[in-house]
Amino acid sequence: MAERGKTSLVRTVCPAHCGIDACGILAHVNGDRVVKVEPADFPDPKHKRICLRGLSSLDITYHPDRLKYPMRRRGERGEGKFERISWGEALDTIAERFKGLADRYGWRSIGWTLGGPGAGTTKFGAYLRLASLTQSTRVSAWGYGDSALPCGSRALFGAQFPYQFLMGKFLTGKVKPEMVVVWGSNPAESQPLNMMRRIMDAKERGAHVVVIDPRFTVTASKADQYLGVRPGTDAALALGMINVIFREGLQDDGFIQRHTVGPYLGRTDTGEYVRGRDIGAEGSEEYVIWDGASDSPRVCSDVGITPLMSGTHTVKGLTCKPALQLLMDLAQEYPPERTAEITGVRTHIITRLAQRIGTANSVTFVTNMGFTRTYHGDISLRALGTVAALTGNVTATFSGGYLPAVLNWRPFLHADPDRPSYSRLGILQLYDAVISDKPYPIKAVWFSFINFLNQCAHSTKIANEIFTKLDLIVAAELFMTPTARYADILLPACSYLEFSDLIPFPYPYVQLQQKVIEPLYESRSDVDIASGLAGRLGLGEYFDKGEEGFIDLILDSGDPSMEGITRERLREGPMRLRLIPDMDQQLDIPFSTPSRKIEFYCERLREVGQALPVYLEPLEAPLKPEGKKYPLTFIQGHSRFRTHSMFANVPSLLELNPEPVVEINPRDAAERDISDNDLVTVFNDRGKTTLRTRVMEGVRPRVVNITEGWWIGQFKEGSVNHLTHDVINPVQETLYEPNMHMNDVAVEVVKADNQDSPQRPRYHLPELPQYHLPELRGRRGRR
Amino acid sequence: MKKRLGLVIDQERCLGCEACTVACKIENATKEHWIRVETQNAAQKDTPEGRFPDLKMSFLPRLCNHCAQPPCVDACPLEALGKREDGPVVLDQQRCDGCQACMEVCPYDAIRYNNHEEKAEKCNLCIHRIDKGLEPFCVICCEGQAMHFGDLNDNTSAVSRILDTRETFQLNPEAGTEPSLYYCSPKPPRGL
Numbered sequence: 001m002a003e004r005g006k007t008s009l010v011r012t013v014c015p016a017h018c019g020i021d022a023c024g025i026l027a028h029v030n031g032d033r034v035v036k037v038e039p040a041d042f043p044d045p046k047h048k049r050i051c052l053r054g055l056s057s058l059d060i061t062y063h064p065d066r067l068k069y070p071m072r073r074r075g076e077r078g079e080g081k082f083e084r085i086s087w088g089e090a091l092d093t094i095a096e097r098f099k100g101l102a103d104r105y106g107w108r109s110i111g112w113t114l115g116g117p118g119a120g121t122t123k124f125g126a127y128l129r130l131a132s133l134t135q136s137t138r139v140s141a142w143g144y145g146d147s148a149l150p151c152g153s154r155a156l157f158g159a160q161f162p163y164q165f166l167m168g169k170f171l172t173g174k175v176k177p178e179m180v181v182v183w184g185s186n187p188a189e190s191q192p193l194n195m196m197r198r199i200m201d202a203k204e205r206g207a208h209v210v211v212i213d214p215r216f217t218v219t220a221s222k223a224d225q226y227l228g229v230r231p232g233t234d235a236a237l238a239l240g241m242i243n244v245i246f247r248e249g250l251q252d253d254g255f256i257q258r259h260t261v262g263p264y265l266g267r268t269d270t271g272e273y274v275r276g277r278d279i280g281a282e283g284s285e286e287y288v289i290w291d292g293a294s295d296s297p298r299v300c301s302d303v304g305i306t307p308l309m310s311g312t313h314t315v316k317g318l319t320c321k322p323a324l325q326l327l328m329d330l331a332q333e334y335p336p337e338r339t340a341e342i343t344g345v346r347t348h349i350i351t352r353l354a355q356r357i358g359t360a361n362s363v364t365f366v367t368n369m370g371f372t373r374t375y376h377g378d379i380s381l382r383a384l385g386t387v388a389a390l391t392g393n394v395t396a397t398f399s400g401g402y403l404p405a406v407l408n409w410r411p412f413l414h415a416d417p418d419r420p421s422y423s424r425l426g427i428l429q430l431y432d433a434v435i436s437d438k439p440y441p442i443k444a445v446w447f448s449f450i451n452f453l454n455q456c457a458h459s460t461k462i463a464n465e466i467f468t469k470l471d472l473i474v475a476a477e478l479f480m481t482p483t484a485r486y487a488d489i490l491l492p493a494c495s496y497l498e499f500s501d502l503i504p505f506p507y508p509y510v511q512l513q514q515k516v517i518e519p520l521y522e523s524r525s526d527v528d529i530a531s532g533l534a535g536r537l538g539l540g541e542y543f544d545k546g547e548e549g550f551i552d553l554i555l556d557s558g559d560p561s562m563e564g565i566t567r568e569r570l571r572e573g574p575m576r577l578r579l580i581p582d583m584d585q586q587l588d589i590p591f592s593t594p595s596r597k598i599e600f601y602c603e604r605l606r607e608v609g610q611a612l613p614v615y616l617e618p619l620e621a622p623l624k625p626e627g628k629k630y631p632l633t634f635i636q637g638h639s640r641f642r643t644h645s646m647f648a649n650v651p652s653l654l655e656l657n658p659e660p661v662v663e664i665n666p667r668d669a670a671e672r673d674i675s676d677n678d679l680v681t682v683f684n685d686r687g688k689t690t691l692r693t694r695v696m697e698g699v700r701p702r703v704v705n706i707t708e709g710w711w712i713g714q715f716k717e718g719s720v721n722h723l724t725h726d727v728i729n730p731v732q733e734t735l736y737e738p739n740m741h742m743n744d745v746a747v748e749v750v751k752a753d754n755q756d757s758p759q760r761p762r763y764h765l766p767e768l769p770q771y772h773l774p775e776l777r778g779r780r781g782r783r
Numbered sequence: 784m785k786k787r788l789g790l791v792i793d794q795e796r797c798l799g800c801e802a803c804t805v806a807c808k809i810e811n812a813t814k815e816h817w818i819r820v821e822t823q824n825a826a827q828k829d830t831p832e833g834r835f836p837d838l839k840m841s842f843l844p845r846l847c848n849h850c851a852q853p854p855c856v857d858a859c860p861l862e863a864l865g866k867r868e869d870g871p872v873v874l875d876q877q878r879c880d881g882c883q884a885c886m887e888v889c890p891y892d893a894i895r896y897n898n899h900e901e902k903a904e905k906c907n908l909c910i911h912r913i914d915k916g917l918e919p920f921c922v923i924c925c926e927g928q929a930m931h932f933g934d935l936n937d938n939t940s941a942v943s944r945i946l947d948t949r950e951t952f953q954l955n956p957e958a959g960t961e962p963s964l965y966y967c968s969p970k971p972p973r974g975l
Contacts, residue, residue, distance in 0.1 A: 197928055
């Protein structure tokens with residue numbers, strides 16, 4: 001630490017859960033205080049960046065509302081009454097209670113509910129190690145809006161993420177696309193943030209930019225063409241485009257034949273692929289192709305085949321079609337006129353966009369989770385990926401790349417290879433596990449990096465049915481968040497300037513988040529917290545080297561991507577992960593799907609009628625609103641002023657964006673006699689929230705938007721998640737993990753009865769948010 | 784030739800994110816926002832003009848224009864405002880008594896009044912940084928890489944190159960203040 005009066009500089013990282021970004025930060029330290037943060041240098045200056053949240057991060061570290069010491073609940077859960085206790089007492093209590101519950105219900109009944117750790121590794125890894133060693137339950141937070149994209153990506157590409165296939169070469173600067181299609185994503189304000197500079201660079205070089213979104217976002221304002229699609233109808237839009245692509249013969253047959261299941265024959269009766277054994281090759285599971293030259297079926301490994309990708313064929317009495325023909329049959333049902341009716345996008349725009357994508361040399365599809373937060377969001381992603389694959393715009397050829405091996409949690413999990421690891425539940429599956437013991441009971445929940453009550457679906461259910469039934473709630477937090485109020489034991493955690501971590505971002509770099517100051521008050525890093533508990537559970541030996549030891553664990557893991565990366569060099573700046581393989585090497589990636597190809601026809605989904613990327617109506621979003629009780633579709637965009645619910649309590653950002661508003665189109669507002677800045681109540685059968693309006697054209701008619709992340713208590717009443725539902729899509733459960741459908745919610749809006757609460761002038765600094773109980777009905781806390 | 788330090792802001796790349804606003808306030812420890820990002824032709828921030836889906840939206844960061852003929856300097860009875868040789872128009876708060884004469888004559892509404900200290904305040908083009916060879920803090924924090932700083936009189940500078948190759952405009956040229964702040968307009972959408 002620097003001597004007082006003299007400023008020293010420490011390079012660290014802002015790991016604020018912005019996805020594939022993690023801005024390098026140069027912290028100016030004066031004495032024991034960080035006085036300023038600024039963007040740190042990068043070898044590639046495109047990565048030298050900071051955002052308004054990163055700039056405001058000192059307001060989090062030095063926020064007067066920081067939790068300062070461990071506390072125990074005194075009043076009812078959620079009442080917000082706590083008493084100060086020591087760390088020893090807090091950890092002793094937790095350890096004792098955990099052991100008691102484990103004796104009675106098994107360790108599985110303890111659920112580590114870990115949210116977005118940001119870009120951090122060791123703080124997440126420490127809890128995973130603890131969960132793994134105790135064989136308790138890891139509650140994954142993917143299902144908080146982020147699991148439908150992996151569901152779709154796994155089905156189509158056989159990979160957790162579609163990014164490398166859709167935009168990998170764009171990100172590494174290896175392609176200069178003629179078009180950039182941003183689909184259901186707003187990188188100008190949300191992740192992937194570091195994509196926006198590249199999009200604007202591409203546009204400067206002449207690329208056409210297209211944005212598909214129900215909201216006219218900042219990203220949309222940079223587009224050459226904006227498509228204001230109806231939420232939840234993206235698969236129909238894709239099928240309409242595929243219709244045009246086939247009709248005009250714009251598909252890339254060579255790519256389809258080589259990299260997709262297009263030529264493989266599928267049975268029209270069962271929906272299964274025809275296998276070698278079906279054509280007489282004993283025991284062969286090989287896929288079968290119709291050979292045009294011999295006019296006969298052949299197993300796909302045969303040489304000299306002229307694959308036919310269209311028509312109907314008969315194989316040993318079975319009627320079958322190549323998968324591409326099955327897709328063509330489906331797309332046939334979506335001519336642009338019908339697609340326009342479903343999606344609300346004009347006919348000629350659909351046609352023209354399909355033509356442009358079909359004829360452009362290179363198209364990059366930029367996408368993310370937003371548009372997959374509808375009931376069938378996994379299919380939306382598959383449909384988008386299918387458009388890319390049909391037009392040869394999937395990066396299926398690997399010409400050198402970096403393996404971000406540090407994302408691999410294995411070094412943490414295999415602390416003791418003789419023990420089995422944790423059980424896993426998705427966060428939506430936690431609801432039933434607590435409420436009805438299915439698939440098994442969860443009795444205690446530990447929350448880290450998550451504001452569960454605020455951010456997860458159906459918050460009244462969480463408050464009334466989950467929080468009332470749990471035997472123990474522990475939260476490690478920086479602030480008295482709406483969730484923290486319900487904790488039995490509340491532990492003060494560090495802000496990013498107070499601990500070290502290894503950050504494997506931004507791709508392809510790895511950075512060291514260096515501790516800049518000692519933990520403030522009695523706060524502790526998550527690694528320290530986990531270590532303290534581990535000691536009390538007899539597992540201290542696996543945690544004895546602290547954060548630094550865990551960083552070394554990754555650096556010394558022996559993974560080839562980490563070769564040459566040392567802590568000493570990381571202190572000075574970011575290092576590139578090792579390139580594997582060499583740049584000049586060209587090889588096809590075998591996709592990790594069952595067929596090793598891009599599977600726009602996914603056999604295992606045939607029984608649920610979703611083998612193809614079919615368009616299925618959203619669950620709630622009312623496509624035909626007339627006469628409906630809840631005629632408006634409620635969606636939750638992301639705000640540049642927050643990262644989820646982080647930064648919602650930061651004064652410097654509240655100055656610029658003081659309170660939640662519901663964005664409503666003037667036509668919908670007029671029908672309801674609502675004016676700009678009125679107080680209105682947004683409601684459905686599950687709950688309501690009251691807030692001001694922003695009447696604006698930038699949101700699609702029949703759609704209302706409230707940006708997510710505002711805290712319960714910052715609304716006049718309720719919150720966004722008083723409106724959302726926790727319905728599980730069972731298909732997503734089989735593919736990966738069920739998702740919360742934040743953008744598939746029906747509501748109505750009425751003017752609030754009481755309009756006379758004082759109107760806030762714009763740019764006025766409001767008082768810091770007060771905490772209020774969410775509206776609770778019925779049962780009170782059991783314990 | 785004498786230096787003429789100034790800024791070029793490219794509206795095509797401006798994301799309206801207000802990182803400049805926040806950065807400036809932190810760097811200069813100000814009470815008021817010296818940079819305000821305006822959403823053009825909109826009733827309020829972050830809302831587009833037009834009718835859905837035929838919309839457009841662009842952002843205009845507004846700050847001191849560091850005019851060659853600064854009316855604020857002439858208006859200040861206490862010589863708290865001055866024009867430096869190399870361009871920046873600088874307000875010395877020590878000398879300011881809060882009479883607000885400068886605010887009345889500024890065509891850009893770029894001077895703020897600090898109620899707390901009863902003094903005027905405004906952008907000084909980060910002279911504490913540029914005198915050390917650094918760029919203004921807003922420029923290095925610009926998310927969209929839309930802000931460019933340099934010597935407008937140096938033909939080889941990045942800002943001059945933009946002025947030479949792009950169509951640029953100044954705010955209120957009719958006021959005759961000769962601003963050192965130029966803007967590039969957003970490019971109109973090309974359709975499909």
